[in-house]
Amino acid sequence: MEPRQADVSIPLQSSGWGAAAPGRRSDPQPRDYVLWSVFNVLLWCALGGLSCFGFPPLVFSIKARDCKSVGDLEGARRHGGRAKVANIICSVVVDTVFISVFN
Secondary structure (H helix, E strand, O other): OOOOOOOOOOOOOOOOOOOOOOOOOOOOOOOOOHHHHHHHHHHHHHOOOOHHHHHHHHHHHHHHHHHHHHOOHHHHHHHHHHHHHHHHHHHHHHHHHHHHHOO
16 A cells, blocks of 8 residues: 655745735724824813813724724724824914913
8 A cells, every 4th residue: 555645735936024914904093093083182171171172083983993993994094094183183272372371
């Protein structure tokens, strides 16, 4: 009786550290900017209890996080973009107010 030879397949290309797995390429996860939003709310609270001006970015950030957890990546990108713009506006306004008050 002859011994059977096993079928062995060896890939010709190395799958080194930077190689991506075969299959569908995934897009990066959308950002939700929750920490930045909480920081803006705290800054507005420190400015004399005006935290209501910091809530819109926080709402958009939480909506983006909820959409991301459900799997709605397009909704997460849309709300994340709105949160980013609202956070930029809040940060600029609160910095302007701090500079004008303490100068």
